[in-house]
Amino acid sequence: MKRIFNNLICAILFFALMLSLGGCMSAGGIEDTNGEEDLSLQTITDKDIIEGMGSTRFMSSSSNSTVNGVSKSVHKAKTMSGVLELYEDRLKNETLDITVSCEITKGNARLVLIVDGEIVHDFDLNGADQSLVLENVSGNVSLKIAGESAGYAVSYTVK
CATH class of the missing domain: 2.60.120 (Jelly Rolls)
Structure with a gap:
């Protein structure tokens, strides 16, 4: 029973870590707001x-x-x-x-x-x-x- 509990805790911690890393990878990008055909910058000066x-x-x-x-x-x-x-x-x-x-x-x-x-x-x-x-x-x-x-x-x- 203790082993199942430890495995469950490890799985939950691993899942939480993956979610936080995934959030870091996707955050911070600058979105293309002017459509696919227009390549001009909208945010960067x-x-x-x-x-x-x-x-x-x-x-x-x-x-x-x-x-x-x-x-x-x-x-x-x-x-x-x-x-x-x-x-x-x-x-x-x-x-x-x-x-x-x-x-x-x-x-x-x-x-x-x-x-x-x-x-x-x-x-x-x-x-x-x-x-x-x-x-x-x-x-x-x-x-x-x-x-x-x-x-x-x-x-x-x-x-």
Whole structure:
């Protein structure tokens, strides 16, 4: 009888733990409120993108490689809410040559290049092989994606 009681208590505690963890995983996302066809952000602002948000929720995978001085990365997320920095570097009077491919599968998103706290370029959300060359770049450079319940695949190369 004591063993059955202990097993019952363990099962109840395990169930309560799973419920609380499940609640943590689903809470905090930013809902897509403008429909499937409209990919524009509704909640996240330019300031949020530039300065970063307090938290970003995502389940993703990424891979990075460098061959002959060319850095290539691939990032994928099933669902992401918040702002994620995909690439960051500090340049001093250098040429930045970046090529980006992006596919948004759900939600709202924005993919931007930032130089010293200023958004200098928005990439197409469903575009392949988008190239951007900036000359004489000095300062902090970052590629960021902002998402509201967004699913995405982004690949980029930096020369």
